[in-house]
Amino acid sequence: MADPDRTMQQAIARFRTRMAAANHRFVQDRMTEIEAKNLPTEQEKLWDLSVYRHFNKLATGGTAPADQGTDEDRRKENRLRAATRLSDVPSLLDCLPVPADGVKPPLLPTPEWRAMYLDTIQRVCQRQADDWAAEEGQNPPGPIPRCDELGHFLAHASAAIDPDFRYAGIAPFDPSYRWGPDDDIVKRCADKAEICDVLAKRLELVNSPDTTDLILGATLLDDDLEVQAGFLTGWGNIGEHAEWFSAYLYCRGAEDSDSDSDSDSDSDDEEEQQIKDAACLSEWRWRVVLFQTEEDNPRVLYGRRPRFDSIAEFLEWYPSWIEDLDARKVRSLRKHAWGCETDCDSDCEEPGHETPLGIC
Structure with a gap:
């Protein structure tokens, strides 16, 4: 039987290699485009x-x-400020404020800390599941299992992020809530119970009633998913607008999601079935799910529905954005970040050479 910790370590290593390669390729492609413009100075490039x-x-x-x-x-x-040549940029990627390989270092250094994290998550999510069921007049959902795979992830990373140079607004997967032994608030705690309470309060603060409505409203659209518990793990912004959210959810596909399909939509159903999705969606599991709030969910992203039976499966998919990108899509994303709603081929830029929408 495979060692789950070793499996996760290998998945993170593959993700790191592929995300770094994708970002280097993105930058190199932009440099090639810029050089083709024959701009007169390195500063303009x-x-x-x-x-x-x-x-x-x-x-x-x-x-x-x-x-x-x-x-x-x-x-x-x-080092970034002092750059003088476009050709120097690939060597400066490690100077950006986000890791180009997409991995933030772990915050929970020992099994004891990870056990405290998982036990607290389970306790908060069990209470959440019981409350949700009571609000809907349903029977208690039964025990919510510990998300042990998340513990293996946190042994080797605190977050997996897409630096999103392209302004897609894609969400990171950041389940750590910046909690751990180096947390200034945690350092002031008197005992283990108080330490765990810090994490519980952060979970409950981020996952407020408004957030609960957001998660349930987006993921339960068309009765596609049944969700018993879960929490947000990140959101990706363009300006002040959150474009994509990520969540870690204890969920399964709704049993009756296909029962009301119309016979006239058979061809549409066949097309839907061809879209890659979580293979074991009928089973209750902890899953990584990405969603939007202003679009139909589950929408297709990078060739599949963005929900995953395991964190390892998510990490395998997450760097694949580079294969879904071409020059026109890059231009479109950049123009939308500037606030332009057209998809024309113009390279119109805002005057003043300012960062789009004040984003860095």
């Missing part, structure tokens, strides 16, 4: 790249403010 997310400090000169970030943060920002 660098500015052309600085319109993408996280590159806004590129070639701006000066130094990072002394009161912002750590010494290491400022050192990296200063």
Whole structure:
């Protein structure tokens, strides 16, 4: 039988390699496009790249403010500010404020800390499931199992993120809630119970009644999923607008989701069945689910429905955005980030060389 911790470690390693390669390819493709414009100066070339997310400090000169970030943060920002040639950019990807390989380091260093995390998650989600069932006048759902796979993930990473240079608004998978032994609030706690209470309160704060409505409203659309418990793990923004959300949900496909289909829609049903989805959706499991609130869910993203029977399956899919991207899509995403709602081929940029919508 496969060692689940080893399986997760290998999945994260593959994800890290593929996400780094995807981001390097994205940057190299943009550099090739910029060089083809035959701009007269390196400064203009660098500015052309600085319109993408996280590159806004590129070639701006000066130094990072002394009161912002750590010494290491400022050192990296200063390297970005000091850039003088477009060809130097690939060597500067490790200076961006997000990891280009998509992996944030673990915050829970020992099995004891991870056990506290999982036990707290289970306790909060059990109460959540009981409350949801009571509100709907349903019988108690029974025990919500511990999300042990999440513990294996947190042994090797605190988050998997897409740096999203392209402004797609894709959500990260960040289930840690920045909780762990290095947390300043946790350091002031008197005992284990108080430490766990910090995490419970963060979960309950982020997963407020409004968030519960958001999760249930989006995932239960058309009775597609049954959700007993879960919590948000991230959201991706364009400006002040959240584009995509990620959640970790104890769910399954609704048993009667196909029972009301019309005979006239057989061809549509066949097309729907061809779209890749979670293979074991009929089973109750903890799943990673990505969704939007202003679109029909579950929509297709990078060739499949964005819900996954395991974290490892999600990590295998998450870097595949690069295969779904071409120059026109890049231009469209950038124009929408500027607030332009057309998909024409114009490269119209906002005057003033400012970051789109104030996003960095």
